[in-house]
Amino acid sequence: MAAVNQVYIAIIGAGGVGKCFLSQLQALAARKPSPKLSLCYISTSRKALYNVDYSPVSIDGVTESLASSTQAPPPLSQVIDYLAAAPAKVVLVDNTSSQDVADAYPLALSRGLSIVTPNKKAFSGSYKLWQDIFTAAATSGAKVYHESSVGAGLPVISTLKDLVETGDKVTKIEGVFSGTMSFLFNSFAPTEGQGGKWSEEVKKAKSLGYTEPDPRDDLNGLDVARKLTILARLAGLPVESPTSFPTQSLIPKELESCSTGDEFLEKLPAFDQQMEDIKAAAEKAGKVVRFVGSIDVATQQVKVGLEQFDRSHPIASLKGSDNIISFYTERYGNNPLIIQGAGAGGDVTAMGVTGDLIKVLSQIA
Numbered sequence: 001m002a003a004v005n006q007v008y009i010a011i012i013g014a015g016g017v018g019k020c021f022l023s024q025l026q027a028l029a030a031r032k033p034s035p036k037l038s039l040c041y042i043s044t045s046r047k048a049l050y051n052v053d054y055s056p057v058s059i060d061g062v063t064e065s066l067a068s069s070t071q072a073p074p075p076l077s078q079v080i081d082y083l084a085a086a087p088a089k090v091v092l093v094d095n096t097s098s099q100d101v102a103d104a105y106p107l108a109l110s111r112g113l114s115i116v117t118p119n120k121k122a123f124s125g126s127y128k129l130w131q132d133i134f135t136a137a138a139t140s141g142a143k144v145y146h147e148s149s150v151g152a153g154l155p156v157i158s159t160l161k162d163l164v165e166t167g168d169k170v171t172k173i174e175g176v177f178s179g180t181m182s183f184l185f186n187s188f189a190p191t192e193g194q195g196g197k198w199s200e201e202v203k204k205a206k207s208l209g210y211t212e213p214d215p216r217d218d219l220n221g222l223d224v225a226r227k228l229t230i231l232a233r234l235a236g237l238p239v240e241s242p243t244s245f246p247t248q249s250l251i252p253k254e255l256e257s258c259s260t261g262d263e264f265l266e267k268l269p270a271f272d273q274q275m276e277d278i279k280a281a282a283e284k285a286g287k288v289v290r291f292v293g294s295i296d297v298a299t300q301q302v303k304v305g306l307e308q309f310d311r312s313h314p315i316a317s318l319k320g321s322d323n324i325i326s327f328y329t330e331r332y333g334n335n336p337l338i339i340q341g342a343g344a345g346g347d348v349t350a351m352g353v354t355g356d357l358i359k360v361l362s363q364i365a
Ligand SMILES: NC(=O)C1=CN([C@@H]2O[C@H](COP(=O)(O)OP(=O)(O)OC[C@H]3O[C@@H](n4cnc5c(N)ncnc54)[C@H](OP(=O)(O)O)[C@@H]3O)[C@@H](O)[C@H]2O)C=CC1
Pocket: 012, 013, 014, 015, 016, 017, 018, 043, 044, 045, 046, 047, 073, 095, 096, 097, 098, 100, 101, 118, 119, 120, 148, 149, 151, 152, 179, 209, 210, 211, 212, 213, 343, 344, 345, 346, 349
């Protein structure tokens, strides 16, 4: 029988963000006085580690134990049955970008499992999925937190929720919402100097862990469209899906039929000139080009794409993978509330997930 206040942690996904989350979880579990956490399940898409009697999986060295595990992950519905029958409360941490896992949130929440995740798919899928998730949570009392689904660990979701829940009226949200796009344009079209080759910078963004598992999901604008869908919904706009508003893709037409991300990356250098032309057009106007998004709440308009900025504009002079997100509201008037900082990367994303876990623990343990 589990101790009173014991909480079981179940983790799906152990990639770039997942591994950083595991090291933060290890530090959290070792903290004194120690929260009564125990890891009862962890899986990737091919391997799993768990014990039918819920005896803990050691967090120390878990990446190595998982890699050498011979257990395959059971179907998701069975994982949810297993977790729902645990002799203590459970927090499910989804560190994948899987739509299948996201689609299972309503079931998991209705069975009492709380969820924390950086996965955007659940909150930016169909509006029905969004409603099902929050209805299931409200009915069962289970918690769902997804801070890192926008702006990685930056306090974007929590800030927007606070604005709305305290009665402010959000009129516009705009900025740079992609760590990958920020990094790409900051290094390919810097405010000073020459900048690198587009395709080389794309490869660097992937190796730095900024891109989605398939970098085409960043370059086609969908990752930003997903983030704006989430923010628009939280601001009160019932956006149907991330494809229901205009989004500019930076995938060359000729590469739209590539069957894998690797094939796309291999062929991309042949199309570097397309991006050079876009950069040159901005330079001719004395500006730089950046990939931005905006939500106009009053007109219900959401858009995502390239825009030109003066070199002195705060969006033009971002560094690294930084995001900048401005909230215009009635209370803040003409001077928006601005959040800025790294918007991608394993450690900063995992920070948002661990922070969410700590919030959930304070409510359920
Ligand atoms: N990287 C970043 O800077 C940020 C990432 N995020 C989000 O964090 C999430 C994780 O990103 P990241 O760590 O970079 O991605 P990775 O591709 O590095 O890792 C994904 C992990 O999920 C596992 N996985 C995928 N599908 C399934 C499935 N159906 N069942 C079980 N496991 C599965 C993969 O296992 P396997 O290897 O076996 O396929 C892998 O362990 C994504 O949703 C991403 O959008 C959010 C903000 C910033």
